[in-house]
Amino acid sequence: MTISLRYAARSDLGLGSKNRNEDSGYAGPDLLVLADGMGGHAAGDMASSTVVAELVGLDGESYGSDEALRRLSSAVDHANARLREEMDHEPDLEGMGTTLIAFLRSGSMLAMANIGDSRAYLVRDGVFTQITKDHSFVQALLDDGRITAEEAEHHPQRSLVTRVLTGREEDEPDLSLREAKVGDRYLLCSDGLPDYVAAGTIESILTGDGTPGEIADRLIAIALKAATRDNVTVIVAEVVDEKSPVSTSPQVVGAAAAHHVVPDADDTQPRTPAEKAAALRREANAPASTGDTGGDGGDDAPATPMLAEEGDRGRFTWLRRSLLGLLVLAVLVVAGVLGYAATQRQYYIAQHNGKVTIYQGISQNLGPIRLHSADTVTDIWVADLPSYDRGKVTSKTMTSGSREGAISIVENLRSDMVACQLQLDGSSC
Template identity: 65%
Template structure:
């Protein structure tokens, strides 16, 4: 039976320190893409949007089933070559990279390409499963039996990737083909969701949502409630009978939309459904120029019929008492928040050295919420590029002992690269 895809794509900057969205997402009639850019100052947003811009031409091309996997693999190779070209033309982009998941529909089959630690899941009947395998340090520990799946879910180094698209010749994705069935629901997500929200919760939301749009909105919302410090992007798609009415307007979100790299595809802006978007809409209303607002009624604003004349002194007293109460609450919250922040640790960089910090990597106005606890003798330039990128982005730890363990693991990876005993794909500077 002919099938079609009913889809939705959503993204959010997240609650961390990133000032720009480095994720890119695309959802179209025959193609779903999610890319999580990395590189910090080396333009992860450029990397993810560049790859999406190269792959989007596959949508609507009517690729045959026998040729789909080959065509997808070649498109990924062209996208990777484009990254190399971009870096060759700009030193500022050197070191950028991106994860990638791409699903290409051909007939009733789906060609899948995956590289990095972004994830794809499938909900089919009573079964919820991850259909991609992470290319990450933690996945290697899992494969070796050194940690359990439960330990992997909260491992402090779960963001350390071992293979992504960086413009190198050996950046080759995993390719596979699967049969789609009507009723399947697919999710592509960045680690801004999967690192902060349990798999069981993701499954519950996918099962309990009527439409892909509802599921996508709820997944982004739950990631924000879980205080995700990373960009969070999701693409949700249902496999439906081709005869059913399907919304066929492509959707582009994240860096690919902001930088305009999705080719000539039309971009649909999702309706403002999230609390953050509603707040932005209310803020725009509140900032309407005074000459566009209705004039107040009476000398102190509108007066209810049952009220008597208002006393300016009483009004000032009420507002003063309310302001004092609010100030007290804010001061208490600030004190509690500061105490909590000083019980946290993370690993970052200080003057070229891997450094353990106490606190959180944020500032509150003129006040810094972090300080150097101890410096190591590990130069960030001696780390493999992607471990260096993760140190630049900071690695959170549940305690100082956990931070020390992270440092020792980084030292191990550095030594492996220096002695030539590690996988070559992880040791390219």
């Protein structure tokens, strides 16, 4: 059965200190895209809108299922290369990056690409599931069994991502192909929603009654009610029979709308009381800006003279923003240092050049930053270990919170090896 998508996209600046939206969202008949940008200066919004701009050309085209996945993968590669070009052209953008979730429809199939910690959820037959896996430091801790799911929800480094699009060739998204069924409801969201709103609350809203637009409005409203300090963007899409009436007009929100990725698209304005209240609070706290003087005058029209007090106020505003920027930078640096220090209190056992080795740190990398280093290369050959121990060494599942604990693990491996070689337990190497 051929299906159609009924969709809605919403985005809000949030209640934090950000003065621009670094999220970008696009929802069209065959394509859903959400990106959460990061980086200094104007880099975050530039990164997310650049990637969305590179993908929108996929909408409205007809592809076979396998071709759709290849086209989506190729488009993400081109978008990533475009980020590199932008940074090479404008050095101030160096270091920018963005998460990405994209769905491309092909008949009744959805090709999906995901990288970063933005999320996609699915409601099918009333069952709510998360269908993406975060590429984050906290997710790595979860995978290794070092923390519980409850601890992950409030972990201080939960926003530390390990894989995003940064313009490097090794930035590879997860790719998959899934069947879409009539009645399915999808949610794509930036971390401004799940970082502040409990999964149970998101589930309650997403499984409730309402159109995609109404549900998207409720999700934005609950994020604002939870005082989200981050930009928050959601895309809600329902799978319907192709005969059902649907809109074919794309919706573009966030930085992609500000950068006019699709000039004729509807940049959704705040609709709910919570969104309007948040917008009014931001306007009330924002410094006054000069507006258009009106009339028929062009660039040559005389400007309104600025009083001395206005000039002083402008300089004070600039100074205040500069100091705030330095403070934010200092906080980020401290958070990064503390996060890195936390990883270096961990140890794990792996192999190096065929020998059992104690590594300090964790087995993941944070982009180009290595979070581990060889501490001690032992004289134990991995090939001499019993098969069970070999598997644990190669899978890097033996971890310890101290170097002494790691040494103890190695000594246990040595004992197992000796016992195996002497066949004291009846086994063989």
